[in-house]
Amino acid sequence: MDAKITKKDLNRVVRRNIIFQLSWNFERMQALGYCYTILPILKKLYKNNPEGLKKAVQRNLEFFNTQPYMAAPILGITLPMEEKLATDGTIDPSTISAAKIAMMGPLAGVGDSLFWFTIFPICAGIGISLSEGGNILGPIAFLLLFNIFNLGTRYYGVVKGYELGTNFIGEITSGSVMQRISDAATILGLMVLGVMTATMVSVPLGFVIGKGDQAMSLQMILDGIMPNLIPLGITYLVYRLIKKGKSVTKILFGIIILSILGAMVGLF
Amino acid sequence: MLLNAILLTIVAWLLALEYMNGHFGFSRPLVAATIVGALLGDVKTGIIIGSSLQLIFMGMTGIGAAVPPDAVIGSVIATAFSILANQSVEVSLSLAVPVAVASQALDIFARTATTGLMHVADKAAEEENYNKIELTHYLGALITFVRVAIIVFPAIYFGVEVVENLISAIPSSVLRGLEVAGGILPAVGFGMLLTMLDVKKLKPFYFIGFALATFGGFSLIGVTMLSCCIALLFDYFSKNQKPSDDTVDELDKLMNS
Numbered sequence: 397m398d399a400k401i402t403k404k405d406l407n408r409v410v411r412r413n414i415i416f417q418l419s420w421n422f423e424r425m426q427a428l429g430y431c432y433t434i435l436p437i438l439k440k441l442y443k444n445n446p447e448g449l450k451k452a453v454q455r456n457l458e459f460f461n462t463q464p465y466m467a468a469p470i471l472g473i474t475l476p477m478e479e480k481l482a483t484d485g486t487i488d489p490s491t492i493s494a495a496k497i498a499m500m501g502p503l504a505g506v507g508d509s510l511f512w513f514t515i516f517p518i519c520a521g522i523g524i525s526l527s528e529g530g531n532i533l534g535p536i537a538f539l540l541l542f543n544i545f546n547l548g549t550r551y552y553g554v555v556k557g558y559e560l561g562t563n564f565i566g567e568i569t570s571g572s573v574m575q576r577i578s579d580a581a582t583i584l585g586l587m588v589l590g591v592m593t594a595t596m597v598s599v600p601l602g603f604v605i606g607k608g609d610q611a612m613s614l615q616m617i618l619d620g621i622m623p624n625l626i627p628l629g630i631t632y633l634v635y636r637l638i639k640k641g642k643s644v645t646k647i648l649f650g651i652i653i654l655s656i657l658g659a660m661v662g663l664f
Numbered sequence: 665m666l667l668n669a670i671l672l673t674i675v676a677w678l679l680a681l682e683y684m685n686g687h688f689g690f691s692r693p694l695v696a697a698t699i700v701g702a703l704l705g706d707v708k709t710g711i712i713i714g715s716s717l718q719l720i721f722m723g724m725t726g727i728g729a730a731v732p733p734d735a736v737i738g739s740v741i742a743t744a745f746s747i748l749a750n751q752s753v754e755v756s757l758s759l760a761v762p763v764a765v766a767s768q769a770l771d772i773f774a775r776t777a778t779t780g781l782m783h784v785a786d787k788a789a790e791e792e793n794y795n796k797i798e799l800t801h802y803l804g805a806l807i808t809f810v811r812v813a814i815i816v817f818p819a820i821y822f823g824v825e826v827v828e829n830l831i832s833a834i835p836s837s838v839l840r841g842l843e844v845a846g847g848i849l850p851a852v853g854f855g856m857l858l859t860m861l862d863v864k865k866l867k868p869f870y871f872i873g874f875a876l877a878t879f880g881g882f883s884l885i886g887v888t889m890l891s892c893c894i895a896l897l898f899d900y901f902s903k904n905q906k907p908s909d910d911t912v913d914e915l916d917k918l919m920n921s
Contacts, residue, residue: 419804459853530708590873634855656841
């Protein structure tokens with residue numbers, strides 16, 4: 397199979413990346429956007445392999461979330477891996493997933509502080525100061541300044557990320573080295589996942605036991621045992637249920653219904 | 665008024681889409697208010713309101729899973745009221761914040777509803793219908809339209825009080841429940857990822873990450889740094905491990921049961 401990712405394909409990824417968050421949702425966040433963005437490339441790579449394409453698409457519908465601009469380098473770096481998997485199958489599919497997870501968390505942190513807390517306030521500040529008295533120069537200056545960084549990151553993120561990924565993947569040929577990389581990526585991915593479980597899943601219990609001075613909130617009692625016990629428990633439970641073959645849709649509606657019922661009886 | 669209501673609904677929709685996608689800055693209060701001002705024939709007021717709103721909403725940006733007060737809808741409404749109803753800038757600004765909060769409540773609804781699209785996409789992947797996956801992604805824009813239209817159209821056509829009454833008609837426990845569900849739902853995504861990284865011998869690293877964040881107060885970047893070191897050490901030790909005898913002892917049996 398000679399399907400290769402060309403410059404044209406990468407430009408397409410940059411363009412599709414612009415509507416990355418159209419289907420953002422609480423469950424898997426940017427997952428559908430990620431799949432949508434690389435779908436043309438997957439179709440090209442698996443032209444003669446419908447079963448492989450199906451697997452690749454399903455794999456790329458998994459949870460994904462990062463700072464929107466930072467998705468660009470992650471897309472760029474993982475595309476050579478997808479390319480390698482499709483052409484000779486010497487890379488483990490779970491290595492690609494692990495690499496995505498390992499990158500999305502830290503890059504989200506870097507992206508948030510760089511773009512939202514540094515570049516954006518500076519550009520907006522310049523815009524506000526120029527717009528005094530209703531001067532149109534203010535909004536225009538803001539747009540121009542900010543988009544140098546926005547479009548720059550989006551374009552060079554994908555293109556340079558792809559180069560970086562290709563150089564790295566190109567060096568590796570033997571299966572045993574691939575296994576070691578897979579293990580390392582999985583360690584990174586799992587640890588990042590552990591942090592995200594602790595910081596991004598929240599169950600605000602408002603239930604109070606007892607009255608007056610003796611009142612203790614359920615949250616306090618549980619925190620005494622272990623903070624974040626409930627987020628960890630729920631995440632692990634979901635993992636067990638999925639592994640047992642329960643449908644994700646059912647789990648999802650279960651959570652929404654239980655949350656509303658919980659709110660009605662005053663649990664939250 | 666009807667024409668203005670329709671026009672502003674569409675503009676607010678496009679700006680809301682831009683706020684989630686592209687992030688070119690058109691939906692930021694400074695620019696959004698300028699655009700609304702230009703459409704209603706008073707650019708100057710738009711820019712003045714925009715720069716004040718920009719300061720108010722400066723710190724409120726979407727980070728991670730949190731849904732911030734909707735500055736986009738707030739800006740559109742505030743500017744429209746200032747120009748159409750001849751309100752003072754101060755009154756318009758004070759209108760912007762409650763509308764932004766009401767719009768945020770609806771946004772939680774919308775983002776929960778969008779979860780359904782995810783499952784349509786799953787089914788499409790199962791059927792190998794890839795055009796349907798793309799279509800599902802585009803449908804997100806429709807959900808955004810409904811969410812924006814519910815607030816902006818009646819607010820311009822009937823007045824802001826109508827919108828506030830509409831929002832308060834939803835039982836607070838349902839809103840609260842959805843908000844709570846929004847906080848729990850990432851667990852579904854993480855649970856699915858755990859099944860992808862299901863390597864038994866490496867499972868402890870998930871709990872190490874969790875413990876570092878929970879008890880050590882480590883940030884994601886801090887844990888990433890540590891996990892890189894751990895991964896390198898793990899690789900070193902597993903490479904230099906002497907091949908042990910193959911017998912499975914009682915402990916191994918217990919652990920694998």
